[in-house]
Amino acid sequence: MSEVIATYRLPGAKGSFEKKAEGIALGLTVGSWTDLPQLEQEQLLKFKGRVASINEEAGEGVGEISIAYPGRNYSNDLPAILTTVFGKLSLDGQVKLINLEFSDDLNRHYPGPRYGIEGIRELAGVKDRPLLMSIFKGVIGRDLAYMEDQLRAQARGGVxxxxxxxxxxxxxxxxxxxxxxxxRRILDEVQQETGKRTLYAVNLTGRTSELREKARRARELGADALLFNVFSYSLDVLQELREDENIGLPLMAHPAFAGAVAQAPHHGVAYSLWLGKFLRMTGADFSLFPSPYGSVALEKDQVLAISRELTDEPSPFKKTFPVPSAGIHPGLVPHLMEDFGEGCVINAGGGVHGHPGGAESGGLAFRQAIEAVKAGIPLEEVQGEELRVALSLWSKGGKG
Amino acid sequence: MSEVIATYRLPGAKGSFEKKAEGIALGLTVGSWTDLPQLEQEQLLKFKGRVASINEEAGEGVGEISIAYPGRNYSNDLPAILTTVFGKLSLDGQVKLINLEFSDDLNRHYPGPRYGIEGIRELAGVKDRPLLMSIFKGVIGRDLAYMEDQLRAQARGGVxxxxxxxxxxxxxxxxxxxxxxxxRRILDEVQQETGKRTLYAVNLTGRTSELREKARRARELGADALLFNVFSYSLDVLQELREDENIGLPLMAHPAFAGAVAQAPHHGVAYSLWLGKFLRMTGADFSLFPSPYGSVALEKDQVLAISRELTDEPSPFKKTFPVPSAGIHPGLVPHLMEDFGEGCVINAGGGVHGHPGGAESGGLAFRQAIEAVKAGIPLEEVQGEELRVALSLWSKGGKG
Known part of the structure; x- marks a missing residue:
């Protein structure tokens, strides 16, 4: 059946959830029911919301209810679906939207990632280890020459x-x-030096209606990938960037502002849906999120739930790269690879730039850490000078 | 000075807020400071965030800090500003964005309402009372004939x-x-019958990039106004609808999904900013929000704070109509007019359609209530039959 099943977590006494669920199922679809004539009930039945399940024991005084919303009630776009399943309801006291399940026919309206993990691996030329990413640091108020130097150093470190x-x-x-x-020019130069191709994700910003043209032009000028603050725009805008065949670049979703919707314990939308399922559906090749280990941290079960949504199979969509971020230094590589395996991107800012030998050494230290974990060697036993210096710095509680 | 000052509410012990504020002011602008050479500090000073104020006594264990972000750090659009002031920070534990103050030069980049309260009053032909609005009910699964009948009845009731x-x-x-x-056709017909012009706000929906063309075409076909689920899209999309001279229609912002960002007590964005200041800046002529009285209710101080942001003067922008909504019946008119004066729209669904005499009588009951309050007559003393029936129904606890 064509439907979206929304699951909500909300407070309530045992025995109270069924009435609440019936109220939502009706109120957010056909409105009223029992006072309708028989003939109208028959005509409206296929538009009526349905209580799919009720779990009264989701926690102390907390229940979970699932409502199925018929696909014919909304157009096949996320603004319509969000309005239906969490429009009015988001304003109604304490309630959290924790999942949406789309029937197969509805899923077909969403593109999923253009490249996905496998496609990105081909572009990056990296088959069997986590990818390594670094971030420009302190670039506000700086000029192009400053960024060029940073880019060159980062690329030479093998990120x-x-x-x-x-x-x-x-x-x-x-x-x-x-x-x-x-x-483009600098990464070409470094590739000539080192043989290693580094990809650069440029931040696509500006007014909404200008984004697609800017992205197309960026591709013509040799952009490798686009960073996008999707939650300051909308999921539908990300999806339109993905669907545009004249753009065709890898899309990296940044979680900026995502916490405004997902961070509260009893309100808004769960991280696994917001940074997980929705980003995969709408076409992000990468989803960044705070790791459980750094300065800005999510809880480990939240992070793993995001990651599952990005990579679980079977799925109608390619896989999205999980990118645990924020405060990552080389000493955390074993933890990240235990949590995410090889199918993730290890993403560091201060953990690369803060290396006493500079960003190039910072990148090398991470690469040494990744190789060691792959080979099953404890980091402390690695011979690499860059990693040794990094571990010495950050084991003292330095900030990545 | 060109800047946006963001105010955050967050938990913390007394004495802890200054360090926290300095960390945000640096971390979200130039990154590092004390370890920079003197010359670089001089060059970067105009990009550096500034702690504008600290209030350590905003509540028990709660403080408020205000950070000024230089205007040169971001482009003049809300996605850039939201990313700057609440991008990473939204993910960082318990913190609520409660206000943004834009310097005059930055405010000039936002259009404000095209019509505003005065312009809408001219279109509606109503000078000196709250406007009355009603909502189609139970229209999912229904056909055009059903909606036509509802529209005619509502218009005949004088909404x-x-x-x-x-x-x-x-x-x-x-x-x-x-x-x-x-x-258009039906409201023209009713106007011929009654002399009263009722305006119809049609719900503008679909994929983001198609909205403007749909809106332009709707105007050509005679649309009066556009309802828009702005928070399922984005504030920037609303602003682009407002700025398009080929659309030029009144814009009615619906709060669907707004609660996902604004409803949590300690996370996300305050309602006064989300449904108040932002909607006025970006150009909504109407802002709907739950009243303090109905089925889905906000707290009264939240509602009044929204209303102030929509209508306070002096302001560079025209005023946006506050539209307290949800569960409104004629018996609530005195409360609404006490809270909002004449400068609001009284908005009812069930409170119009649920009238025993039908939607036409429902509209008349509201009009009688408004006239009574204006004349200083207690509702119980009004002679109007429609109002008497309505009061009798809803005083028994019926749902508006």
């Missing part, structure tokens, strides 16, 4: 990807198109 | 505006353009 800081917008000192062109 | 249900999307039974055309 697979470099991303813009999400708070770097189009600006006179480092304009968007200039960043794309310079990034 | 100033009728709005679509926000969960009615573009669909085969009642397609968007057909609703526009039929609405």
């Amino acid at each position: 697979d990807l470099v991303k813009d800081d999400e708070i770097l917008f189009d600006n006179p000192l480092t304009p968007f198109y200039e960043r794309v062109k310079n990034g | 100033d505006l009728v709005k679509d249900d926000e969960i009615l999307f573009d669909n085969p039974l009642t397609p968007f353009y057909e609703r526009v055309k039929n609405g």
Whole structure:
């Protein structure tokens, strides 16, 4: 049957959830029911919400209810679906939207990632280890030459990807198109030196209606990938970037502002849906989120739930790369690879730039850590000088 | 100075807020500071965030801090500003964004309402009382004839505006353009009968990139106003609808999904900013929100704070109509007019349609209540039959 099943967690006494669930199922679809004539009930039955399940024991004084919303009630776009399943309801006291299940026919309206984990691995030329990404640091108020030096150092350290800081917008000192062109030139130069191709994700910003044209032009100028603050725009805008065949670039979803919707314990939308399922459906090739280990941290079960939504199979969609982030240093690589296996991107800012030997050494230290974990060697036993220095710095409680 | 000052409420012990504030001011702008050479500090000073104020006594164990973010750090659009002031920070434990103050030069980048309260009053032909709006009810699964009958009855009851249900999307039974055309025809007919012009706000829905063209076409077909689920899209999309001179229609912002960001007590964004200041800046002529009295209710101080942001002067923007909603029946009119004065829209669904005499009588009952309050007459003393019946029904605890 064509439907979306929404699951909500909300407080209530045992025995109270069925009435609540029936009220939602009716109120958010056909409105009233018992007072309708028989003939109208028959006509409206296929539009009526249905209580799919009730779990009265989800926690102390907390229940979970699942409501099925018929697909014919809304158009096949997330703004319509969010309005249906959590429009009015989001305003109604304490209630959290924890999952949406789309029937197969509805899933077909969403593109999923264009590249996915396998496609990104081909672009990066990396088959059998986590990818390594680093982030420009302290670039606000700096010029192109400053960014070029940083990019060169990061690439020489052997990182697979470099991303813009999400708070770097189009600006006179480092304009968007200039960043794309310079990034291309420098990464070509480093590739000639080292043989290693590093990809650069430039931050796509500006007014909503200008994004697609900017993205197309960025591709023409040689952009490798687009970083996108999807939650300051909307999931539908991300999906439109994904669907545009004239863009065709890998899309990296940044979680900026996602916490405004997902961080509260009893309100809003669960992280697993917001940064997990929705980003995979709408076409992000990468989903960044705070790791359980760093300065800004999510709980481990939240992080693993996001990761599952990004990579579980079977799925109609390609896999999205989980990118645990924030405060990552080389000493955390064993933890990240235990949690996420090889199918993740290890993403570091301060953990690369803060290396006493500079960003190039910072990248090398991470690469040494990844190789050691793959080989089953404890980090402390690794011979690499860069890793040894990094472990010494960050084991003292330094901030990655 | 060109800047946005963001105010956050967050937990902490007394004496802890200054360090926290300094960390945000640096971390979300230039990154590091004390370890920079003197020359670089001088160059970066104009990009550095500034702690504008600290209030350590905002509540028990709660403080408020205000950070000024220089205007040169971001482009002049809300996605960039939200990313800057509440991007990473939204993910960082317990913190609520309670206000943004824009310097005058930045405010100039936002359009404000095209019509505003005064312009809407001219369109509606109503000078000196609250406007009255009613909502289509139970229209999912129904056809155009059903909606036509409802529209005619509502208009005959003397309501100033009728709005679509926000969960009615573009669909085969009642397609968007057909609703526009039929609405126009029927409201013209009623105007010929009664002399009263009722305006119809049609729900603008679909994929983001199609909205503007749909809105332009709706205007050509005679649409009066557009209802828009802005929070299932984004504030920037609302602003682009407002700025498009080929649309030029009144915009009615529905709060669907707004609670996902604003409902939690210690996370997300305050209602006064989300449904108040932002909607006025970006150009909503109407902002709907739950009243303190109905089935889905906000707290009274939240509601009044929203209303102040929509209407306070001086302001660079026209005023946005506050539209307290949800569970409104005629007996609540005195409360609403005490809270909001004449400068609001009284908005009812069940409170119009649920009248024993039908929607036409429901509208008349509200109009009688409004006239009574204006004349200083207690509702119980009003002679109008429709109002008497309504009061009798809803004083028994019936649901508006």
